[in-house]
Amino acid sequence: MDDLSDLYQEIILSHNKRPRNSDPLDPSTGQAEGFNPLCGDKLTVYVRNSENFLETVSCDTDGCAISRASGSIMTTMVANKEIIEVEKLIEDTKLLLTGEDEPEVDLIEHGDMAALIGVRKFPARIKCATLAWHALESALKGNNEATTE
Amino acid sequence: MDDLSDLYQEIILSHNKRPRNSDPLDPSTGQAEGFNPLCGDKLTVYVRNSENFLETVSCDTDGCAISRASGSIMTTMVANKEIIEVEKLIEDTKLLLTGEDEPEVDLIEHGDMAALIGVRKFPARIKCATLAWHALESALKGNNEATTE
């Protein structure tokens, strides 16, 4: 039961219920779809950015609580940042969720994503948590599709 | 070893070495090929018969000792007989080789085929022994192919 309450924390459930920044951006400079064929989770990430700066992001998710929460949290973390910072955040998050070693959680660095660390105990669900981040990466690179497999 | 010497008796080996009546008949009234796709045994049975009487038969076999001997013995047994008698001989032979019950061997009725009774102990080889007889049946019926499967 402990693992379970770790996973479905208040903060996750709240992001799931009311995802932040879930409307398509208009205007946007790019977008990418994320799709997990194993479970059917599907989302679209929209970005508005210049070469060096990410102004704003939204994420529209049709999927489980983990993927919705992860996408929602992501949008709150990466907006108004230098691209180079965003890229570091993406890497850090992947490491947080999928790195071999038990991560040290830095609440400042990881922000609300720290709440998702419980997913590490649920290997089947890790891809739900990383999906939005992969899509963000694709959107910034100008690809418009990302799948996590 | 006993089963084996039963199978490869003098009489079988002699028919194998020098099959009787192995040349194509000319003229003939019918012929049929016998083919065992499992082992590749192949033979052709030629018949010269009227509606009721089988005048002469030959059997040209490319196959193992059992199929060659069986075909050779067959040609010596069925020639110059009423068709009705031949049909009975075919049935009797099948029973001899494949019938559920251990057959009683009647040397008059079964002739040299009695020597082939040893094949009953070698289930993989029974089809070798019946192939020529199936082909004869086909040739008399006007079909030109028979396979034992």
Added chain:
Amino acid sequence: MKKASTLRDDFPILNQEVNGKPLIYLDNAATTQKPKVVIDRVSSFLSEENANIHRGVHHLSMNATKAYDQARSAVAKFINANSDNEIIFVRGATEAINLVANSFGKSLLEKGDEILVTEMEHHANIVPWQLVARETGAKVIPIAITDHGEIDLNDFESKINKRTKIASFIHVSNALGTINPAKRMIQILKAKDIPVLLDGAQAVAHQAVNVQDLGCDFYVFSSHKLFGPDGMGVLYGRNELLSKMSPYQGGGDMIEVVSFDGTTFREPPERFEAGTPNISGAIGLKEAIDYINDLGWDTIEKIESSLLKYCTEKLSSIPSLKIIGTAQKKVPVLSFTMGSAHPHDIATILDSKGIAVRAGHHCAQPLMKRLGVSATTRASLSFYNNVEEIDQLGEALEQVSKIFEN
């Protein structure tokens, strides 16, 4: 007759803990568990009798060939085929449908022809037909279903026309549990001389199947959903059709004479079994069939219908839960949604309590779309499940409700 309460003991896998809780296996529509006799038979074949079949004169090969042939006979009897030669061993239901689509469908279908399926098909009975349709110019036409998850028989009749060249539909729905009125539908189709394939993947584990009584031309199922080994499946085809069909895969055992000038093929079933088959799989499947025959359909149906009733009531008592698929005639398969709780979250929560269910589209995306859901959670039962397990499921789902404040 065996007591239901001891049946579990026949299935070694059920005796284990998952996440600290006793395993409750409710994913039988995905794959069934194997009784010990089946596992032991596969083992004893591999460790005492293993040999390649056909063409072998030696003892092991002869015996393996015999055992393989006996497996074919057992399957033929099990579904009441007219002859052993009507049974073709394949990898599974999926391969069986692909075989028919290719060896039967492709030569039959022309541009504009129609292949009739239903909206509730498994992808295995959609995609092979789409692939053949693409090659031939034919079209795949889905028959509508009702909101209860039953075939709309009016729509069915209205979709049959002169261009309908094949009908291929699911006998029992993997996603909804619906038992379709196959015999009645086949009568209507056969009156118009339309060949019919029935996808029995979900039917064979729950009820006696009689292909001659059903009147279908082809019937397919997988061993692994019938308490047998994986990698093994069955295509039944009426001899009249099989004997006219061209080969599917080429290779050893299916040929008569091979030469670079031309090759001739054997009669069915060999024509459709190229290469070394899954011999231990066939022999294990026979053991599974023997097990079912020993148990008896009466026993199985009695247990399962009471489990279905109990589980339906239990789930219906959870306020936020909606059962998807409420056909009159069902096998014990229960798909459901629960307000804002996503099926994957439900499945994760259940798993943490040792309960194995499936969440997702169940390889039936068009059906999900038709029903307006993106996924469901599915509990699929077998005769070795019991009411205590269903009670546990109910309790766990109550907790799901709580977590998601449904």
Added chain:
Amino acid sequence: MKKASTLRDDFPILNQEVNGKPLIYLDNAATTQKPKVVIDRVSSFLSEENANIHRGVHHLSMNATKAYDQARSAVAKFINANSDNEIIFVRGATEAINLVANSFGKSLLEKGDEILVTEMEHHANIVPWQLVARETGAKVIPIAITDHGEIDLNDFESKINKRTKIASFIHVSNALGTINPAKRMIQILKAKDIPVLLDGAQAVAHQAVNVQDLGCDFYVFSSHKLFGPDGMGVLYGRNELLSKMSPYQGGGDMIEVVSFDGTTFREPPERFEAGTPNISGAIGLKEAIDYINDLGWDTIEKIESSLLKYCTEKLSSIPSLKIIGTAQKKVPVLSFTMGSAHPHDIATILDSKGIAVRAGHHCAQPLMKRLGVSATTRASLSFYNNVEEIDQLGEALEQVSKIFEN
């Protein structure tokens, strides 16, 4: 390093009597026997871990998926593929060749194009190409072999021309034991950009295979000839080609989105694995590969080359016996004829002494024709055989000579 003398104990089947004599299993080219670890792994999977893979959120399904993926990795490493995604699980070598013939060959080949094979192919590498040739109007062109049973390299080069669109040939001959100079041939073919499939069914159990070093585009083999379970096989394909190929069979797991308006497919390997695969087969194959890796190729090759030498000498000492297939480089497979003694009679006599050999055309009818024999007797050895067994074989063959007065 394990002692050769104790290796037999790893294979439970070898410890039995046939016709009152200890079993001498010399039919390894038909199928190899399975070490106990493999049989036990299949058993433990089925009795403790069985679940369907993919899409399952629950514990058993996740673990089964992991084990299946690990099997894919083990195979990739075993043949040195560049990536796990280049490994596709199929039923066997036969299915693998059919898959390539259909998904690769069919879209490539046009009327008049040529498919290069050799005169020593197994039917599995002839018939699938004949079937595609019939559909496309292409031709199957056999490369000549020498009387020793080696590929005639002059003829090989002369048969390559502008119409040559695919070459598909046997790595090691099942009927003769010949190890073909695959790497050299592939270099010549690749210099002309001709894609190459290597049929490794008889190679993988005798020597290390390195697909990148060989340079082939496709490589195929069967698990049951590699000490693994039956009903399982491998297609290796270079990712560059696989990713462009269209699906083979349609069904679950190989799709991305299915709708009646159109369906999209996943990337390899999933694109080519429709439906529930032989999961326990894949896991058992991994165990077989682990067993071989533990044993080591050095050990295996050392044992086998001395067995081959010993057996060749023993057979050559029998006056009426003629070895068919006397290539320079061979695996321990010995085909032979004996005067007027027909192979089936020889096999029956050997079987009565507990010796299992194969007699017939070995699924290579064109080769038999080329060599002017209708059938041969074949003794095929593995590392678990020994010289005492070969002595017994020799004695039994002397008796054959006597019976048939050769």
